[in-house]
Amino acid sequence: xxxxxxxxxxxxxxxxxxxxxxTRFFQEFKERRIFGTRCPKCGRVLVPARxxxxxxxxxxxxxxxxxxxxxxxxxxxxxxxYVGQPMxxxxxSALIQLDGADTAIPHLVAGxxxxxxxxxxxxxxxxxxxxxxxxxxxxxxxxxxxxxEPV
Amino acid sequence: MARKVAVVGTGxxxxxxRQDVSYPEMIREAVVAALEDAxxxxxxxxxxxxxxxxxxxxxxxxxxxxxxxxxxxxxKPLLRVATCGTTGISIAHAAYYHxxxxxxxxxxxxxxxxxxxxxxxxxxxxxxxxxxxRQFVAGAPGVFAYxxxxxxxxxxxxxxxxxxxxxxxxxxNHVDALDNPFAHLRQRITVEDVLRSRVLAYPIRLLDCCPxxxxxxxxxxxxxxxxxxxxxxxxWVAGVGYAGEEHWVGDSDKVWWQSARQAALQAYRMAGITxxxxxxxxxxxxxxFSFQELIFYELxxxxxxxxxxxxxEEGVVRRGGxxxxxxxxxxxxxxxxxxxxxxxxxxxxxxxxxxxxxHQVEGARTALAHAIGGTQQINxxxxxxxxx
Ligand SMILES: [Zn+2]
Numbered sequence: 001x002x003x004x005x006x007x008x009x010x011x012x013x014x015x016x017x018x019x020x021x022x023t024r025f026f027q028e029f030k031e032r033r034i035f036g037t038r039c040p041k042c043g044r045v046l047v048p049a050r051x052x053x054x055x056x057x058x059x060x061x062x063x064x065x066x067x068x069x070x071x072x073x074x075x076x077x078x079x080x081x082y083v084g085q086p087m088x089x090x091x092x093s094a095l096i097q098l099d100g101a102d103t104a105i106p107h108l109v110a111g112x113x114x115x116x117x118x119x120x121x122x123x124x125x126x127x128x129x130x131x132x133x134x135x136x137x138x139x140x141x142x143x144x145x146x147x148x149e150p151v
Numbered sequence: 152m153a154r155k156v157a158v159v160g161t162g163x164x165x166x167x168x169r170q171d172v173s174y175p176e177m178i179r180e181a182v183v184a185a186l187e188d189a190x191x192x193x194x195x196x197x198x199x200x201x202x203x204x205x206x207x208x209x210x211x212x213x214x215x216x217x218x219x220x221x222x223x224x225x226x227k228p229l230l231r232v233a234t235c236g237t238t239g240i241s242i243a244h245a246a247y248y249h250x251x252x253x254x255x256x257x258x259x260x261x262x263x264x265x266x267x268x269x270x271x272x273x274x275x276x277x278x279x280x281x282x283x284x285r286q287f288v289a290g291a292p293g294v295f296a297y298x299x300x301x302x303x304x305x306x307x308x309x310x311x312x313x314x315x316x317x318x319x320x321x322x323x324n325h326v327d328a329l330d331n332p333f334a335h336l337r338q339r340i341t342v343e344d345v346l347r348s349r350v351l352a353y354p355i356r357l358l359d360c361c362p363x364x365x366x367x368x369x370x371x372x373x374x375x376x377x378x379x380x381x382x383x384x385x386x387w388v389a390g391v392g393y394a395g396e397e398h399w400v401g402d403s404d405k406v407w408w409q410s411a412r413q414a415a416l417q418a419y420r421m422a423g424i425t426x427x428x429x430x431x432x433x434x435x436x437x438x439x440f441s442f443q444e445l446i447f448y449e450l451x452x453x454x455x456x457x458x459x460x461x462x463x464e465e466g467v468v469r470r471g472g473x474x475x476x477x478x479x480x481x482x483x484x485x486x487x488x489x490x491x492x493x494x495x496x497x498x499x500x501x502x503x504x505x506x507x508x509x510h511q512v513e514g515a516r517t518a519l520a521h522a523i524g525g526t527q528q529i530n531x532x533x534x535x536x537x538x539x
Contacts, residue, residue, distance in 0.1 A: 003170040010210055016281050026282075046402070048283055054397040073401065074304070076296035077353035078289040084273025086286045093287045093352075095297060095401045104401030106287035117350060126304035142283050 021051045024063075026140040034132075036101050038062040044102035066100035068132035069151065073097050073104045077120050090114050092124060096148055107142070111149030123150055153251035155375025157385035158535060160189025161497035161506075166366030166485045167335040168267050174211065175221035178263050178367045181490075182222050185369035188506075189381055191257070193223030196371070200245045201261040202232040203489030208274040209265050222261050222369075235278060236291075236437070236524030238262060239368070239492025240393075240531035243520070246372045247388055247533070256374045257381075262493035263367035264486075271363050271488070279526050284400060289352055291439065292360055294526050296352035298405045299442040303354075305406045306457030314354060316460040317441040318345035321358050321483060323469050324438070328480025330509035335364040336484040345441075354442065361439040366487030368494045386500035389517070390424070390534035392417030400526045411450040411523065411530040418519075418532040419452075427452045428467075431534075432515040433475050433502045435495035437522045439482045444468070447521065448476075451532075470512060478502070478510045492522030496533055503537040 018026065021037075025048050028035050036047035037060035044053070045064050052059050075094035078087070087093075091114060095104035109130055112123055130148035138144040162184025169177050186193060199222050206212040215224075215231035222229075234241040239262040246260035272290030279285035288294055303313045322342055328334035340358055348357040378385040394413035396403045403409060415427075424430045436447045445459030453474060454462050462468050468476040477483070479498045482491055499518035501507040507515075517536040523529065 005170060008210070010207075014281075018282060022282055046399075054399075054402070074297045074301035076289070076293055076300060076355075077350065078293050078296075079349070079353070080289075080292065080351040082272035082290055083270040084276060085289065086276065087289070089289075091289075093289055093293055093297075097401070103399060106284055106400060108287060117353060121353075126301060142286060 019051070021049055025049045029144055030138045030140040032068070032134050032138065034066050034068055034098060035063050036066050038064050045100060046103050047098055047101035047105060064100065066098045068098065070096045070098035070101070070130060072109065072124065072126055072128045072130060074126055075109065075124055077117055079117070092120060094148070096130060107145060108147040109149070110147035154253050156247050156250045156372055156388045157375065157378035158370055158388065158496070158500040159373045159378050159381045159385055160185045160191065160371040161500050162188055162369045163333045163494060163497060164367045166333055166364045166487055169265065169365035170267060174209070174214065174263070174265055175218055177265065177365065178218050178261060179221040181263070181367035181369040182259065182261060185259070185371050189371045191371065191381065195257055196223060196227065196259045197255040197257050198228040198249055199224040199259045199261065200230045200232055200242050200249065202238045202242045203262065203264050204235065204238060205233065205274055205278065207269070207277070208271055209269045218261070218263070222259060234524055234529060236488060237492055237522045237529050237531045238489045238524065239494065240496065240520065240522035240533060242493055243370060243496040243533055244391055244393060244531060246370070247391060250372050250374050256377050258372045260370045260372060260493060261367065262490035264489040265365045266363035266487065267365050279400070280398065284526070288400065288526060292352040292355050294400070295440045295443060296355045298446065298527060299354050299440065302406050302442065302446055308457065308460065312460055313442070313445070314346065315342065316445060316463040317359055318342045319463050320444050321345045321441040324477055324481045324483040327470065327478050327510055328484035331479045332508070334480045334484045335362050335366070355440050359441040361482050361486040362484070364485050364487040366485065366490050368490040368497050370493055370497050370500065384504035384537065386503050386535045386537060387539060388533060389536045390418035390422030392532040393530070395529040398528060405527045406446065407456065408446065408450055408527070408530070410528070411447065414530040414532040415451045418534050422534040422536070424534065428474055430517060431474055431519050432517050433478060433499070433512045434519040435479065435481070435498045435521065436476050437482055437492065437495060438477055439486055441483060444476060451519070475512050478507070478512055492531065495520035495522060496535070499533070499535045503535050
């Protein structure tokens with residue numbers, strides 16, 4: 001017996017509250033400034049800015065500006081595609097530790113030919129220095145940085 | 152003080168593309184198999200714990216309600232436990248807690264997934280919070296490729312050597328899956344096939360990566376007082392461990408991965424394991440990507456940090472070696488995600504009770520089961536033993 005399949009799509013809209021800390025972070029981000037918050041207990045600067053330290057469980061209110069340049073902590077070259085993928089492959093996704101931060105943020109690394117893995121491997125390693133390339137028309141989202149490019 | 156608890160029955164469906172059955176029909180297959188293995192009727196079950204991945208994966212929300220009839224859960228306490236990739240081991244832990252607490256004597260644990268019915272990577276991408284992370288984290292292969300690249304760099308390992316060891320792991324799992332009648336992927340592959348397969352998320356290639364499977368698993372947990380009356384071969388739960396860390400993927404070290412380390416050490420302490428390589432006979436590691444086994448050998452104390460490749464090169468972790476890992480073919484060959492962690496527990500129980508058939512590790516008495524979940528955020532471990 002041929003298996004019968006019912007096909008349908010569920011598309012639902014969402015509206016996520018940013019909260020005061022993310023709202024302030026993205027206000028600064030729109031002006032091309034990146035902020036973290038320093039934990040009074042462990043001393044780490046957490047980026048993006050947080051309302052509390054997950055390790056010390058204390059509230060954070062000391063805002064610290066970090067640079068829009070940093071170091072690749074790890075990376076991958078994404079060459080497969082799937083339904084619902086936010087980015088168009090191929091692309092390089094990396095964890096980048098910005099200068100002045102104790103944590104790394106995920107973002108894209110681009111600004112060079114991404115069509116060939118071996119060429120990408122020649123440009124990108126753990127430890128590669130990168131710098132943010134900002135959009136002209138910033139909107140206050142994480143995509144105001146188009147990508148990071150090797151310095 | 153927790154009561155003693157044993158696994159007294161396990162059941163699995165044939166895993167793979169299961170468009171021949173609806174979701175509840177598939178689940179009933181595993182439940183009936185577990186009841187038959189234990190020699191119990193559904194009326195002997197006091198409570199049911201079940202789970203799967205985030206419901207958008209299959210598009211049926213609160214799926215335990217749809218599954219209830221197939222699990223014989225009417226008139227019984229029914230909980231859904233869903234912790235992402237760790238779901239299966241979380242279900243096992245929750246069922247264990249039910250019995251260990253003294254409140255229930257016999258508890259049914261059920262995990263399932265039907266990955267052919269939805270968009271798994273699209274769903275998993277939305278596990279990360281929406282403001283900073285999910286735009287960049289490319290499904291499960293993208294997340295774990297981060298871990299693989301950082302691993303090679305951390306210990307200054309030659310990338311070619313790591314890739315060769317990972318390819319060997321992929322080959323070993325595929326060979327072992329041929330002896331597991333429940334396994335999804337059943338194909339003989341070579342190291343060259345792995346190294347030549349297309350890149351998904353560098354360094355992960357197609358044959359370094361698990362399949363998307365449909366399948367279900369059921370495991371019955373019973374109190375120490377009743378277990379020996381149910382079966383002559385109880386698999387005792389000797390230890391459990393579970394740990395998590397920050398949601399932010401860039402906050403914590405995923406190579407010397409604290410949540411994995413803590414989960415194992417907690418389970419070892421409870422089980423009295425001080426030398427895992429000597430005291431464990433088999434390990435069912437959660438290995439959706441070949442490279443990850445190397446990291447878990449180290450985190451679980453089978454070898455020192457950065458020494459994982461050596462265990463592969465010396466044959467320690469293959470069948471016939473000192474500590475065979477994933478003789479079932481592992482997650483690499485079968486991954487109905489919500490069931491996958493529970494399959495690790497079922498396989499560990501089957502091994503220590505001599506019920507693993509063609510992939511039985513001779514004389515296995517103590518086994519480790521493991522699962523990971525989230526954007527590299529959580530780990531769970533369970534130790535099973537036939538030693539009373
Ligand atoms: Zn702190």
